[in-house]
Amino acid sequence: MIQLKSVLTLVAVATLAACTTLGPNYQTPAANAPAAYRAAAPAAGAELQRDWWLMFGDAQLDALQAQALRASPTLAAAAARIERARAVFGATQADRLPRVDVGASAGGLRTSAKATTTPVLQGRPVTFEGETFGLSASIGWELDLWGRVKRQAESAQAQLDAATTDAAAARVALTADVAASYWQWRALADEATALQALRDSRAKAFQVAQTRFDAGSSTMQDLERVRAELAAADADVADLPRRQALVLNQLAALTGQAAAELKLDAKPLAAPPQIRAGLPSELLQRRPDLAQSLAQLHAATAQVGIAEAAFYPSIKLTGSFGYSSEDLGSLISAPARLYNFGPSISLPLFEGGRNKANLASAKAQVDESLAGFRGRMLQALREVDDALAELQGRAAVVDAQNRTLNSAGQALTVARSRYDKGAVSYLDVTEAERTPLATARALAQLRGAQWVATAQLVKALGGGWSSPRDASGA
Structure with missing residues (x-):
């Protein structure tokens, strides 16, 4: 009957434990994103995918990206952080379940005849000597009356989400930087061709x-x-070789290899394709760093509940069952049986202000995380606007330079025609070459800037990542 009452008591307490969860529940804050970007964004264009660089059809770029993804220590460190966060989450999940231990013991025993605590019978000390054997099992379970353990698991899950999105953000940044360096190197190769032609013309002049x-x-x-x-x-x-070497060294570092091992073929750069920027409100689903910031806010919010639970009683259910006997043969028998079980309650009465300070710290961490998210959101909007403005401005300059190149080309044709007729000297021809050759070099630089801005736009848009809530995979 006593055992039945105890079981019923445990069931009632466990039911109560599932009813209360202290602390605020996490809610996604408003992004406060504008209706459109300030810079003109193309209404149509390519939609970024996870492996976004494949859209350019450049086998050389594909190989560089694959090498970077294999060898990057940044990604390796991010993967390790995910595993660590997963382990922490597993540990918090274990706290929600009872703990069971089993043990066995065997040994000899003899009490002292000279000890102060030795009993005396008829003037003679009574000693005990023999062997003892034991088997035992114990169980312990903290009742989550106030949701402390639940909030710990919630916080650990949010930290795991943050680590996962941090790895995705590192991947986006790495692949964008690899592409930017590669395109910058190709632009320098185009500039080298134009510059050599300009130098040859100056030599003739x-x-x-x-x-x-x-x-x-x-x-x-x-x-x-x-x-x-x-x-x-x-x-x-x-x-120019110095500039090319610096870019090549950067590309080698990003791909995890020595610069001497890089063998690249220079191919002229055409105009970059347009990329659809979408709406500012879509950045929450497109940028992993924003998702990471929200996960950190979620973890901080859960910590408030943990801090509040410290003000309330803690109830633990403990019990043990086993056998103890001086004779191994009679160990597993009813007379050798022993057990004890029951709840233990602890209530914080005086903590010197520690619990209040921990709660204040947790709430301040929420405010800090919220401010961090809002700042990161503003930074994300700025980065997209910057990239779009860069692409828009460079495109206008390229258009003007192309008109300059066309007019200068016509002037050069006229100068050569007059030289063929003997109307002007060759020096006049070389003077006419000055503008088109200088413009060709400027166009090579502008084209490189356009491609670098394209990489910046890819990074600003999240590199094809999408929130797991809306699409599978990170």
Whole structure:
């Protein structure tokens, strides 16, 4: 009967434990995103996928991205953080279940005849000597009356979500940086071609100017001006390998290999394709760093419930059952049976303000996490606007430079025609070459800037990641 009453008591207390959860429940804060981006966003364009770089059909870029994803220590560290967070979550889940231990013991026993506590019978000390054997099982379970354990599991799950989205954000950043460096290297190769043509033209102009000066048909000022232009072109040509090496070194570091191992083929860059930016409100589903920030806010909110539960009583159910006997043969028998069970209650009466301080700290952490999310949201909006403005502005400049190139090309054609007819000298032809060759170099630089801005837009839009709530996979 006593056992039945105890069981009924445990059931009643366990039912009560499932009814109360302290602390605020997490709610996703409003993003407060504008209706549209400030910069003009293309209404149509390519939709980013998880492996977004495949849309460009560049096998060389694909290989670099695969190498980076395999060798990046940043991604390896992010994966380790996921495993650590998963282990913590598993440990908190275990706290919700009873703990069961079993044990066995065997040993000899003899009490002292000289000890103060030795009993005395008829003037003689009574000692005990023999063997003892035991088997036991114990159980312990903390009743989650106030939802402390539940909130711990909730916080651990949110931390696991944060670690997962942190890894996704690292992947987006890495692949965007690899693409930006690769496109920058290709743009430098295009610039090198244009720059070499400009240098060759300046060299021819200097030869003509030298010949005319030697013949007395031009002044020293004209000769030195052309010499200075050739020297400037030589300086640009000499500086280009340094710039290319720095970009190549960066690309090698991103892909986890030595720069000497990188063997790339230079191919001219065309205009980058348009990428659909979508609406600002979609960033919450598109950017893993925003999802990470929300997960951290969720974890902080759960910690408030944990801190509040510290003000309330803690009830633990403990019990043990086993056998103890001096004779191994009679160990498993009714007379050798022993057990005890029952609840234990602890109530905090004086903590020196510790619980109040912990609660205040938890609430402050929520405020900090909320402010961090809002700041990150503003930063995300700015990054998209910056990338769109960069692409829009570069496109306008490219259009103007193309018009310049067309007009300068026509002027060069006229100059060559007049030279063929003997109306002008070759120096006039080289002068006419100045604008189209310089414009070709500027266009190579602008094209590279467009592609780098494309990589920045990809990163700002989340690189094809989508929230697991809306699409599978991260």
